[in-house]
Each structure stands twice: as structure tokens, then as C-alpha cells.
Amino acid sequence: MEYNFNDIEKKWQQFWDEHKTFKTFDDFSNKQKFYILDMFPYPSGSGLHVGHPEGYTATDIVARYKRMKGYNVLHPMGWDAFGLPAEQYAIQTGTHPSVTTNSNCDTFRRQIKSLGLAYDWDREINTTDPCYYKWTQWIFTRLYNTWFDVKQQKGRHISELEIPDEIRKQGKEAIRKYTDDKRLAYYDNAQVWWCEHCRIVCANEEVLNDGSHEKCGNIVTRRNLKQWMLRITDYAERLLKGLENLAWPEGIKEQQRNWIGRSTGADVDFEIKGLGKKLRVFTTRPDTLFGATYMVVSPEHEWVELITTDAYRQAVKEYIHKASLKTDLDRTDLAKEKTGIFTGRYAINPVNGQEIPIWVADYVLTGYGTGAIMAVPAHDERDFEFAQKFNLPVNCIMDPADADPVLRDKVLAGNACWTEDGIYINSAHETLGISINGLNKEKGIQTIIKWLEEKELGKATVNYKLRDWLFSRQRYWGEPFPVIHWEDGEIEVLGDDQLPVTLPGLKKFEPGPDGESPLANAGEWLVVEKNGRKGRRETNTMPQWAGSCWYYLRFIDPGNDAEPSSKEKEKYWMPVDLYIGGAEHAVLHLLYSRFWHKVLYDLDIVSTDEPFQKLFNQGMILAFAYETAGGAKVSADLIEEREGRYFHKHTGAELKQIIAKMSKSLKNVVNPDDVVRQYGADSLRLYEMFMGPLDVIKPWVDSGIKGVFGFLNRVFKFFSNPENTGQDNEDPEILKGLHQTIKKVSQDIENLRFNTAISQMMIFTNLCIKKEKVTKETAETFARVISPFAPHIAEELWSLYGHKTSISCEQFPEADEFYLQTDSYEYPVSFNGKLRFKLELPLDMPEQEIKKAVTGNPQAEKWIAGKQIKKIIVVKGKIINVVT
RNA sequence: GCCCGGAUGGUGGAAUUGGUAGACACGCAGGACUUAAAAUCCUGUGACCAGUAAUGGUUGUGCGGGUUCAAGUCCCGCUCCGGGUACCA
Numbered sequence: 001m002e003y004n005f006n007d008i009e010k011k012w013q014q015f016w017d018e019h020k021t022f023k024t025f026d027d028f029s030n031k032q033k034f035y036i037l038d039m040f041p042y043p044s045g046s047g048l049h050v051g052h053p054e055g056y057t058a059t060d061i062v063a064r065y066k067r068m069k070g071y072n073v074l075h076p077m078g079w080d081a082f083g084l085p086a087e088q089y090a091i092q093t094g095t096h097p098s099v100t101t102n103s104n105c106d107t108f109r110r111q112i113k114s115l116g117l118a119y120d121w122d123r124e125i126n127t128t129d130p131c132y133y134k135w136t137q138w139i140f141t142r143l144y145n146t147w148f149d150v151k152q153q154k155g156r157h158i159s160e161l162e163i164p165d166e167i168r169k170q171g172k173e174a175i176r177k178y179t180d181d182k183r184l185a186y187y188d189n190a191q192v193w194w195c196e197h198c199r200i201v202c203a204n205e206e207v208l209n210d211g212s213h214e215k216c217g218n219i220v221t222r223r224n225l226k227q228w229m230l231r232i233t234d235y236a237e238r239l240l241k242g243l244e245n246l247a248w249p250e251g252i253k254e255q256q257r258n259w260i261g262r263s264t265g266a267d268v269d270f271e272i273k274g275l276g277k278k279l280r281v282f283t284t285r286p287d288t289l290f291g292a293t294y295m296v297v298s299p300e301h302e303w304v305e306l307i308t309t310d311a312y313r314q315a316v317k318e319y320i321h322k323a324s325l326k327t328d329l330d331r332t333d334l335a336k337e338k339t340g341i342f343t344g345r346y347a348i349n350p351v352n353g354q355e356i357p358i359w360v361a362d363y364v365l366t367g368y369g370t371g372a373i374m375a376v377p378a379h380d381e382r383d384f385e386f387a388q389k390f391n392l393p394v395n396c397i398m399d400p401a402d403a404d405p406v407l408r409d410k411v412l413a414g415n416a417c418w419t420e421d422g423i424y425i426n427s428a429h430e431t432l433g434i435s436i437n438g439l440n441k442e443k444g445i446q447t448i449i450k451w452l453e454e455k456e457l458g459k460a461t462v463n464y465k466l467r468d469w470l471f472s473r474q475r476y477w478g479e480p481f482p483v484i485h486w487e488d489g490e491i492e493v494l495g496d497d498q499l500p501v502t503l504p505g506l507k508k509f510e511p512g513p514d515g516e517s518p519l520a521n522a523g524e525w526l527v528v529e530k531n532g533r534k535g536r537r538e539t540n541t542m543p544q545w546a547g548s549c550w551y552y553l554r555f556i557d558p559g560n561d562a563e564p565s566s567k568e569k570e571k572y573w574m575p576v577d578l579y580i581g582g583a584e585h586a587v588l589h590l591l592y593s594r595f596w597h598k599v600l601y602d603l604d605i606v607s608t609d610e611p612f613q614k615l616f617n618q619g620m621i622l623a624f625a626y627e628t629a630g631g632a633k634v635s636a637d638l639i640e641e642r643e644g645r646y647f648h649k650h651t652g653a654e655l656k657q658i659i660a661k662m663s664k665s666l667k668n669v670v671n672p673d674d675v676v677r678q679y680g681a682d683s684l685r686l687y688e689m690f691m692g693p694l695d696v697i698k699p700w701v702d703s704g705i706k707g708v709f710g711f712l713n714r715v716f717k718f719f720s721n722p723e724n725t726g727q728d729n730e731d732p733e734i735l736k737g738l739h740q741t742i743k744k745v746s747q748d749i750e751n752l753r754f755n756t757a758i759s760q761m762m763i764f765t766n767l768c769i770k771k772e773k774v775t776k777e778t779a780e781t782f783a784r785v786i787s788p789f790a791p792h793i794a795e796e797l798w799s800l801y802g803h804k805t806s807i808s809c810e811q812f813p814e815a816d817e818f819y820l821q822t823d824s825y826e827y828p829v830s831f832n833g834k835l836r837f838k839l840e841l842p843l844d845m846p847e848q849e850i851k852k853a854v855t856g857n858p859q860a861e862k863w864i865a866g867k868q869i870k871k872i873i874v875v876k877g878k879i880i881n882v883v884t
Numbered sequence: 885g886c887c888c889g890g891a892u893g894g895u896g897g898a899a900u901u902g903g904u905a906g907a908c909a910c911g912c913a914g915g916a917c918u919u920a921a922a923a924u925c926c927u928g929u930g931a932c933c934a935g936u937a938a939u940g941g942u943u944g945u946g947c948g949g950g951u952u953c954a955a956g957u958c959c960c961g962c963u964c965c966g967g968g969u970a971c972c973a
Contacts, residue, residue: 251887251888251967251968254888254968255887255888255967255968255969257887258886258887258888258969259968259969263972263973265973281973282972283973284972284973296973338971362971363973364971364973365972365973367972368972368973369972372973373973374973376973381885381971382973383973385971386971463972463973464972465972583967586967586968587968690897690908690909691896691897692896693897697890697966697967698897699896701895701910703895703896703909703910703911704895704910706910707896707908707909707910708909710909713924755896755897755908756907756908758908758909759897759898759908759909760907760908762909763907763908766908827904828904829904830903830954832954833952833953833954835904838904870953871953872953873953875954878903878904879903879904879954881903881953881954883953
């Protein structure tokens with residue numbers, strides 16, 4: 001029978017749809033649950049690309065397999081549909097973003113369905129649906145009404161915040177300020193990144209390290225705006241600790257750890273001479289206090305003016321002004337030429353009473369630590385560089401005893417910087433009662449911190465690189481904040497009964513004046529009045545991350561209008577057992593979600609501390625592209641191939657084949673629709689899995705899909721022919737192969753190694769074709785084995801064998817060890833590690849006899865002749881090695 | 885600079901705890917079918933050397949060392965490529 005994939009696939013997709021084959025029931029009774037989730041897509045206008053089906057097919061195989069193994073499987077799909085492109089399109093054409101979004105979702109849904117993915121479509125969600133974002137707003141109000149109790153390391157309701165008496169005495173305003181300073185969501189004047197091109201505020205995370213906006217590549221600038229912020233920094237420690245028990249790729253965990261950037265050290269107070277104030281610095285190297293020869297405060301430090309003496313005031317002012325004009329790009333410029341200026345003021349080093357100058361320099365950052373440092377040029381590269389430039393003293397206090405002697409001399413003389421371990425010198429003060437001379441780094445740090453704490457000059461502290469999360473955007477197409485700004489300055493966050501705050505209809509979607517959100521033009525929607533008090537709605541909207549921070553909870557109970565998801569269902573389904581998506585979300589989405597989830601956990605809304613138990617990243621799919629000798633890229637439709645070389649159709653120049661990301665400009669984009677049309681969904685699924693391991697980056701090769709297409713043709717031709725499947729008694733070799741295949745495929749699915757599972761099925765099919773006949777039982781078993789990978793063809797075969805129900809409701813076969821046992825083994829026999837011949841021997845043969853059998857074998861003579869056998873190594877069932 | 889990955893035939897990639905390197909597939913070559921082509925099927929295919937041939941030998945997992953009876957796999961030192969990050973005190 002011909003393999004007519006088109007008819008087969010349409011037929012079964014319709015069958016699944018009509019019978020709701022993959023509907024998930026909340027069967028809390030006996031079945032074990034398995035929640036398997038894809039990172040839901042942003043439905044862009046260009047539709048699915050071949051990268052999407054990679055992860056989706058992988059989860060689909062696991063979902064189908066687990067279902068056949070008797071699990072209650074939750075495998076949903078939805079749309080992360082707020083976002084810029086729909087809004088930009090609205091600005092250009094006046095089409096409401098919801099119209100664009102809905103039509104894009106329709107395209108995505110159609111395309112995804114055409115791949116035969118086993119989703120429960122009754123659970124489809126859309127972040128732009130008011131029934132969905134009602135709960136995004138609801139969670140925001142929870143964040144607003146939560147503070148983080150540092151002692152308990154736990155978020156608690158704001159009503160449980162104790163107000164200190166001294167604050168209480170100052171009255172209502174002070175209490176409000178005190179409370180607002182603790183809330184996890186707060187409204188604050190923030191220095192924000194501004195992208196002039198997109199006219200949008202960006203989070204730190206959305207700005208690339210060259211200072212450009214990740215979405216458009218435009219260079220961003222700084223602006224001061226009132227913005228909503230989320231106090232993710234409070235959860236830094238929890239977010240760090242929580243990583244320990246997660247089955248995530250080590251690399252991703254490491255990226256999150258680096259992003260959080262925990263570092264331990266000490267806060268140390270330096271008395272400022274003539275001011276009666278103490279300047280606090282953070283340092284990871286309190287042991288180098290004796291080498292501190294100057295101090296630096298950042299240009300934005302709140303005491304800069306205070307510290308600066310009159311003689312230096314003008315110069316410092318000019319310096320700060322210049323620094324404020326610099327973008328972060330300039331500040332972290334490649335050249336990194338350090339700049340700075342003396343304030344005229346001195347501080348007193350607490351370990352030895354020495355007076356050291358205080359400088360202002362922009363190599364010290366405002367947002368980290370205390371925004372001020374003690375500088376130890378002898379033992380810190382940055383300080384050393386600065387000291388060299390401004391002729392500040394370099395005072396070596398650590399002898400690099402084990403270093404290269406030339407370098408050591410330079411370090412001791414203050415002509416080089418040493419940051420590694422060594423032995424302290426010049427690090428004692430008799431009257432102050434401190435000495436670390438002769439100790440090493442680890443001991444030195446301990447000793448100094450202990451001394452500082454005793455003398456109340458400082459204390460051990462921990463700092464994080466992680467910053468609070470800038471949570472508002474000046475856009476229309478996002479979740480509105482459930483917030484009213486009253487005319488008297490009070491901020492009111494709406495109660496649950498007033499949610500959702502829906503987006504108003506607009507005619508024009510251009511941003512408001514001065515970078516304000518388009519919602520600033522929303523007229524009546526903006527105005528609120530209550531008992532004669534006037535207010536204005538918040539015009540910012542939430543960033544795109546908001547909706548994706550908790551969507552996995554909504555899939556559990558998508559229709560619930562009383563809660564984000566019911567407690568009972570949440571408890572049953574959470575956590576997500578397997579989460580698959582791209583590594584580009586290594587920090588942002590995955591860190592934000594974990595943060596929200598932990599807050600919800602603290603508030604007893606969810607039952608697990610972490611949302612995603614196991615995470616896996618699929619590798620990107622690239623495609624061939626072409627470039628000229630000069631490196632100019634040539635679009636794929638201008639290529640001519642001759643004898644394995646590539647030439648430009650017009651110029652005739654020889655081109656180099658390279659591997660690059662798929663892009664419109666290179667015209668090397670592969671469209672899944674085309675692939676499905678030409679080879680069918682089963683072939684696309686199989687090829688994406690057969691290309692290589694799921695987690696590696698790999699190029700799309702057209703000829704590769706022909707290979708799996710050929711395989712499916714052979715499978716269908718052979719197994720659909722009753723003449724081939726009418727054997728009465730099964731051949732032992734087939735039985736062995738079949739059970740090997742069941743075993744290998746099961747193991748490989750569990751370990752997400754689909755490429756080798758497919759290869760095993762190919763081997764088995766080749767064996768069947770060679771043997772020409774199998775039993776019906778074998779054919780039915782194999783259909784079940786292949787069904788998670790190529791579900792359409794498997795359903796078709798299954799119905800050809802006379803079954804009326806879906807194969808996806810069948811049990812996955814179990815491998816029977818009985819058929820896998822063997823009693824003899826063909827040993828590879830090596831001499832001095834080199835394979836010389838093979839020898840079939842019983843597996844239960846004692847070692848002594850194996851040795852005899854080897855040395856007595858005629859083939860061995862040649863290799864033993866004239867030599868002494870030193871020993872014979874026998875690894876049972878593996879290898880024999882004769883050493884001469 | 886720092887952190888994390890990676891490097892195996894012409895190509896994508898296989899190879900439990902160290903134990904037959906190159907499974908499976910693509911490509912290529914030869915053959916069958918065909919008037920021809922496509923499709924399909926069969927055979928061969930890391931490189932080098934010897935042999936008419938069956939076969940035999942040498943060599944071979946980015947480079948240089950080491951451990952071991954045995955190294956793609958473990959250790960030390962590099963090179964190149966990809967990703968993240970960047971004055972975080």
C-alpha cells in the first residue's frame with residue numbers, strides 16, 4: 001500500500017479533535033500525574049518556524065509515551081500574546097492589536113495542529129484575554145501587599161509588618177513611606193533605559209552589553225521616570241538556594257547564580273575627617289585594609305557634596321556632570337580609561353589611623369554595595385590602574401611567596417598588583433591590637449572581620465549583583481496596572497472585586513507625550529472619581545514577562561473565575577515535571593517565574609517552592625547560508641551548486657557554505673508548512689528528532705528529511721501489507737530485535753535521547769524487511785513503539801490491524817528480558833591492546849578456561865610466537881586482552 | 885578578562901561504570917529495474933600500504949604530554965569554535 005501521508009494525517013488529526021483523545025481529566029484518585037510543559041510561544045505574524053516543532057515534538061513524544069505508560073498527563077499549549085509587533089502594526093495601520101493577535105494565534109494553532117501534537121486544546125490560554133490577565137493583575141496586587149521578612153526569609157502580608165515606634169510617632173505619612181519601602185511592588189523614581197527607536201523603557205536585562213536594545217539594536221539612553229519596580233532582590237538568597245535541588249542543566253543554573261552574583265565580605269566604616277560622619281564601604285577583601293591608600297565614592301553617592309571641600313567644589317561638580325552624560329556604554333567602554341577627581345577630603349583608616357584621600361570616580365557604581373569603596377591598589381587591578389594614573393601610593397601588604405621571583409619583587413615594590421593568596425606583611429597595629437602578619441588570605445579575612453565586629457567598626461555582609469526588576473512599560477499592548485493615582489498623591493491598588501482592569505479601546509496607538517504610554521490618550525478611561533476625590537489610572541502597562549510568569553498555573557485550571565487555579569488541582573499537578581524550551585530564557589523568564597512562584601508559595605497560594613522540577617533546553621536549529629570571500633552574505637535563492645561547490649548565480653563567484661541562524665535576509669528560513677506538505681508531519685517530527693541530540697545546535701539539511709521520509713515509507717509499505725504480517729510463529733531473531741528495540745526506545749525517551757531511539761527503530765525495520773515476514777503481534781507491538789514519534793502512521797497501521805480505538809490509549813510495550821538473554825558472546829581478543837580476532841565463547845565459562853581457549857586458539861599463535869605472555873585480562877562479556 | 889559548553893569520516897551524528905571507534909542516516913560509487921529519467925531495491929564506502937582476490941597490515945576521535953593491560957572517554961598543558969557576562973569592590 002502506498003504511504004499517503006496527506007490523507008492519513010488529515011484523517012487522524014480530525015479523529016483526535018472529534019474524540020478529544022488528549023483531553024486531560026483531573027483524576028486525583030489513582031493515576032500518577034505527569035505535567036509536561038513547553039515554553040508557550042509568542043504568536044508572531046510570520047508563523048511557526050522549524051525551531052518551534054523541535055521542542056514541541058520532544059515534549060509530545062514524552063507526553064504520549066507517559067500516557068501509554070499509565071500516567072495522567074497534562075500537556076497544554078497557549079499564547080504569550082502581549083508584545084510589541086502587534087502594537088507597532090497597530091500604530092502603522094490602526095488595526096487593533098487584539099485583531100492581529102487573534103489572527104496570529106489562529107495561524108499558530110492551525111500549524112501546531114498540523115503537526116499532530118497531543119495537546120488538550122480545552123486548556124488553551126491567551127495572556128491577552130481579560131479572563132487571564134485578571135489574574136496577572138491579581139498577582140500584582142498580592143506582590144504589592146507583601147513584604148519580605150528577612151529573619152524568616154519569607155514573604156508575608158503587609159498587615160503583618162511591624163511599624164517601629166519612632167516611625168509610628170511621626171504619623172501617617174511616615175508609616176505609609178515605611179510600608180511602601182517594604183512592599184515587593186513599589187512605585188519609584190528610577191533611572192531607566194530608554195530606547196528612542198521603540199519609545200520604550202527597557203529592563204537592565206533587555207539591554208545588550210554593547211548598550212543596545214535587544215529587540216531593535218538601537219543604543220539606549222538613561223532617563224529618570226516614575227516606574228513600578230519589583231523587589232526581586234529580597235529573594236536573592238532564596239532564588240540562589242532553590243537552584244540546588246532542581247534537575248536543570250548545570251550551565252543554566254550557573255548562569256542564574258552568576259546573574260544573582262552573591263559575594264561575601266564586610267561593610268567597613270571609615271571616619272570622614274572633619275565631618276563627624278562615617279563613610280561605609282563594602283569590600284570582599286577586608287583583609288587588605290592595611291593596604292587601603294585612598295577611597296572612592298561614586299558620582300551619584302548621596303554624600304558627594306557633603307564630602308567635597310570648597311576648594312574642590314567646582315571641579316567635582318564638573319566631573320559629576322560629565323559622568324552623568326555618559327551612557328553605560330561609555331562607562332564600560334572598551335578603552336576603560338579611568339577617570340576621577342579628588343574631593344579635598346580625607347578619611348581615617350580604622351586599622352591604622354592613617355589619613356587617606358577620598359576621590360570621586362565613575363568606576364565605582366552607585367547600585368552595588370554602598371556605592372563607595374576603599375581602594376587597595378596593591379591588591380586590586382582596578383584600584384591599581386587608577387592609582388597608577390593619578391599617582392596614588394601603592395602599599396603592598398601581601399607577599400606573593402610562591403610567585404615568580406621577578407613578579408614577586410615588583411609586587412613587593414608596589415610596581416605590580418597581586419590578587420591571589422600569599423602571606424601578609426605590614427599588617428599590624430600595636431595599640432589597636434590587630435595583626436594578621438604571617439597569615440594567609442582565608443585566615444586573614446576571618447581575623448579582620450572578627451576584630452572589626454568586636455570594635456564595632458564593621459561587620460560581615462553579603463551582597464548581590466541582582467537588581468530590582470523594572471516592571472512597567474510605556475506601551476498599550478500589555479496588562480494595565482490595577483492602580484489609581486489620586487490627586488493628593490496617594491496610590492491605590494484596586495481590590496479583587498474591581499479586577500480585571502481592561503484595556504480601553506483606542507483609535508490611535510502612538511505613545512503619549514514625553515514617552516508616556518499610549519494609555520495617556522485614553523480619555524475617559526483615565527479619569528476616576530470617588531466621593532468627589534479625583535484620580536487618574538496608571539498609564540503604564542506590565543512588561544511581556546508578566547503573563548509568562550505564572551501561565552503554568554493557569555493551565556491547571558484555565559476556566560476558574562474565583563482563583564488563578566484551584567488549590568486542590570494545583571496541589572495535584574504542581575510542580576511541572578518537565579519543562580522544555582530555548583536557552584535564551586536561561587535567566588529572564590526562568591528567574592522571574594521562580595520569583596513570583598516563591599512569593600505565591602509564601603502566601604500559601606501554591607504548594608511548591610519551585611515551579612519547574614526538571615528543565616531541558618533544546619538547541620537552536622540553524623540553516624546553511626552562503627558568503628563571498630569577503631564575508632558578504634548571499635541569500636540562498638541566488639546559489640548554484642556544482643560538484644559540491646557553491647557559486648553565485650549572477651556573478652559566478654565561488655561562495656563559502658556557512659551555518660547561520662535562519663533569517664529573512666539570508667532567505668534560508670525553512671517553513672514547517674512546506675515540509676508538512678512535501679513529506680508529512682510524521683517525517684518532520686521524526687527528522688527534527690533524528691538530527692542529533694535535543695540540546696545541541698544543529699543545521700537543517702534538506703537531504704536529511706528525505707532519509708526519514710524513506711524510513712517511514714518502508715515502515716508503512718512493510719507493516720501495512722497483510723502478507724508480511726501473517727507469520728504464525730515469530731523468528732527468534734525478530735523477537736530479540738523487537739525487545740531490544742522496546743528497551744532502547746523506552747530508555748531513550750526517558751533520557752530525551754530521541755535520535756538513538758529512532759536509529760534503533762530503523763535497525764529493527766531493516767531486520768524485518770530482511771526477514772520478509774513477522775507475526776501480527778510483532779507488527780502491533782512495533783506500531784505501539786513508534787506511535788509517540790510518528791503518531792499518524794501508527795494510528796493508521798493500528799486501524800488496519802482491525803482496531804477501532806486510538807493507539808494512543810494503548811499500553812506501551814514492556815521489554816521482556818527473556819528474549820534479550822544470550823548464553824554466548826563473541827569476544828574481541830586483543831594483543832597489547834590491538835584487536836586481532838574474535839572468539840565466540842559461552843558467557844558462563846570460567847576465566848581460567850577462557851584463557852586456555854585463547855592461548856590454545858590457532859589464530860593466537862601468530863601473536864604469541866616468540867613472546868612471553870605476561871598476563872591475560874578477561875573482562876566477562878566485554879573483552880579479552882593478552883599482554884606480551 | 886572571567887564563567888559555561890563543544891571539537892569524532894565528505895556530511896548530521898553513534899559509542900553504560902575506561903573495554904570491538906565510526907551504529908543509524910545523508911552523500912558518493914557500482915549494480916538491478918526502465919527506451920530514458922525519477923522513484924525503488926541490492927552491494928560497497930575513515931585514511932594509507934600490500935595483494936588479481938578473499939584478506940592482511942599500518943594509522944586514526946582538534947594539538948602536545950601523562951596515567952592504564954586498555955583512553956573519544958580519566959589527569960596536566962594548549963589551540964580553535966559557540967554561548968553567557970563584563971570596572972559588581
